[in-house]
């Protein structure tokens with residue numbers, strides 16, 4: 001392909017024919033469930049959004065998008081594809097950040113958007129059962145009406161789907177409080193490559209009967225099956241939420257603030273997010289909004305508390321703010337006074353990826369490193385990009401800024417290199433440098449976004465050959481013909 005000169009289409013896969021399309025049309029019935037660029041020459045515009053990822057960094061060449069409406073349809077589609085050696089890409093909201101959700105060549109896109117129903121909710125236990133295509137925000141709004149909350153929240157909530165979240169094992173803004181999907185997902189229904197329906201839609205909290213196979217699908221990125229339904233344990237929604245926004249003079253002080261927040265806010269702490277000055281300057285540039293604090297600081301933290309008593313929690317947060325300012329840990333800070341202010345403070349953190357997307361291409365690294373060295377990666381990367389002469393304020397330089405932010409509470413840094421345009425020279429300076437840097441510190445090259453196509457060559461920096469070998473065996477057991485999301489990380 002022109003897009004990926006290093007990759008070659010696997011010749012074992014069949015080319016799509018009119019006969020294949022006719023089968024899918026008859027199977028799915030409804031006109032809107034099949035977007036067909038095989039027999040229709042005017043379908044290119046309709047297919048484009050399914051071929052291109054959120055960052056506009058990855059682009060496939062698929063000519064057929066299928067939108068099944070039931071598990072049975074997913075099963076029939078996959079059985080037919082497996083029998084006919086047709087490769088497929090499972091797709092949710094297409095907000096993934098590693099090129100995993102779009103085709104590489106002409107794989108068929110199986111988009112889950114029509115399977116969007118909430119199926120069951122148990123108001124006593126808080127167990128929600130929903131179809132995989134249910135949008136995260138829709139599920140959360142439903143839960144809010146019942147006094148519950150989805151145990152995951154992230155900036156793409158308006159478009160990403162629960163099935164996509166589970167398939168990437170998304171972490172998000174409140175993992176610190178509610179934990180990972182590996183703990184909250186109670187059951188999964190999925191379809192394997194040959195059409196077999198794996199019904200493990202368990203609703204029990206405890207179930208020690210042999211291997212916990214559903215865990216394999218959590219974070220598998222669509223390589224071993226298509227998730228069709230999920231059951232998930234949702235916590236009670238806290239009636240009181242408070243947010244504080246701090247400016248700090250050094251990363252040393254950020255670490256001290258985190259330590260104090262855990263100690264003083266303990267059970268009500270629900271998020272501790274980090275932003276550096278460069279990230280905030282770019283958000284300011286794009287949105288034009290007034291900054292939350294008067295002065296500029298090298299670092300900012302957003303702290304959220306969720307508890308049962310608004311007055312008590314805000315007193316606690318106020319006392320915390322006074323204490324850390326007195327101790328000289330925090331240079332300046334503000335507390336949100338109402339819901340609107342809470343939202344606007346969060347926008348300075350949640351809005352970073354969106355703001356950067358307006359400025360050109362962003363090289364994104366999503367890493368776990370022991371907290372002590374978390375920010376050092378940003379500084380070392382910035383120095384390296386500067387030394388290569390690639391960063392500057394004018395158009396002749398491809399790089400605009402090297403920024404760092406992320407989920408401090410989970411030791412998860414987002415290193416973003418904001419460019420005026422994607423440029424191979426920049427990529428060469430960044431890779432494998434970033435991955436080597438992480439491996440030297442026994443970190444993970446993917447804390448939350450996954451490997452997809454982007455980190456295909458780099459899995460060895462975080463997993464040893466024995467583990468990669470086991471993963472390949474699992475892949476072969478679940479998908480012997482390799483039709484599910486080919487060319488990606490395995």
Ligand code: FAD
Nearest residue numbers: 092093094095096100155161163164170171172222227448
């Ligand atoms: P897609 O992008 O469509 O797919 C992602 C992967 O899952 C692909 O490999 C795809 O093949 C596979 N897949 C999708 N659905 C299924 C299914 N039903 N069965 C099997 N495989 C499937 N991630 C975080 O972890 N934390 C964050 O805070 C966060 N914030 C984000 C903010 C923004 C603005 C954006 C754009 C992304 C963010 N992400 C974050 C990335 C994150 O991975 C996704 O937003 C989300 O989890 C993906 O869901 P999706 O439905 O869009 O999946």
Ligand code: 2HG
Nearest residue numbers: 155353364365406414416
């Ligand atoms: C976030 O935490 C997301 O905002 C996206 O995980 C991070 O765009 C990124 O690099």
Ligand code: ZN
Nearest residue numbers: 172407414448
């Ligand atoms: Zn994140």
